[in-house]
Amino acid sequence: MQQKAIYPDLDGRSVFITGGGSGIGAALTRAFARQGSKVAFVDIADADSEALVRSIREEGVRHAPLFLHCDLRDIAALRESVARAQQAHGDITVLLNNAAHDERHAVESVTPEYFDDRIAVNQRHVFFASQAVLPQMQRAGGGAIVNFGSVSWKLRQGGMPAYTMAKASMQGLTRGLARDYGKQNIRVNTLVPGWVMTERQLKLWVTPEAEREIDAGQALAGRVRPENIADMALFLASDAASMCSAQEFVVDGGWT
Template sequence: MTRESFATYPSLKEKSVFITGGGSGIGESLVMHFSAQGARVAFVDIAEDASRAVVEHAADTGCSRPLFIHCDLRDIDALRAAIGEASAAHGAIRVLCNNAGNDDRHATETVDVAYWDDRMAVNVRHQFFAAQAVVPGMRLAGGGSIINFGSITWIVGDPDCPAYVTAKAAIYGMTRALAREFGPANIRVNCLVPGWVMTERQMRLWVNEAGERQIAERQCLTTRLQPSDIARMALFLAADDSRMCTSQQFIVDGGWV
């Protein structure tokens, strides 16, 4: 299906959007979809070359040209500076997509304190501090939408990445707390929960014959989940169409859980 087959959201046009981890996978699709809606998109990523390629691809396809800011999200001061730069360029951020994360596999017996702390920094800590940084601008602008990205791994209890699973479970608790805190300022906070999405990384590392068999056994729908399926739900949660949706999990997994 072409991009023209899906919804256009007038409320997203010219809106300032900030996306973490926008250089590849789901994040790249978020950048492309929001740019195609005419939003003013800024994104951060640690991968310089891939991210600059995303910028050029968006411009070449007629989308609004996104702003890329290099940032290691483990550095909270750098993240705050990137949010400030994006706000200066595009106006107060009205949509935050807390997408970035890393699901490297690990067993409990291999985890030391340094690795545990790094997994929390990579997968959950930056989501809180990004929300903290954008909220003052959202308050002044009259509201906004924060979309925290979770995972079905904690719901099904995946056994091969316990630190990642823990972080993703924490994100839903954080979402509920922030939604209650920020609701009076018309700031909505939701958790978007992808299933097993066929990104290049997933295809390269884990979607082998056994993985394909697992998808066939677990998903209700036979179609493979794509980054664009996640991005389109994010568009809805960012747009005024979902103005009364907050403090919720929105699962897009083809019927896995």
């Protein structure tokens, strides 16, 4: 098992991850399981999620992750999943609001129904997952929420305005919650990934032209991997970040 850093306080912690079955989320699930955390994650990708649980279990971690099928557009189902995670693992003290979907759309083609669906996939559940875990964090004496932003809107990326709008709003929620709950030792931050080489990104968007764009944009050579995002998430969740709240933490190879 390869781990760059070990955070003893994450051992045994009850961690809830949205969209933890594939992409960056899968790296988060694996990284926290390797720290000894009790991870519950929700996703709609059943086959990927089940394969991930098997693969992590085979590593011999102490607590195999708990996969809960949940479409985050359904807030009642999200609340039910949070309750099931709490029953299985105890009060949730780390919430990673990772799930989103960067489906492309042209402005002219967006109907009110499609717009609402993008908001439901990319924004609304972040508020309601936070609302559901906050009483647990208060009871436990503290916690950490990490909301996932994006460099896309900072780089003025077009082609998905409802997505970039939702991603830009993450920091607004982060700062509002950080103020309301900070005195109760609940820290809220935004983790901003750069262009991360997930299987999906590689399959859909990372063309030779895009590779040149990354090389020109990033200060660092190489590529941002899901593991690099997980490394920052571990730090933000752990007591190592005990005086970090209300901020954006960007992992983009020095692009923005």
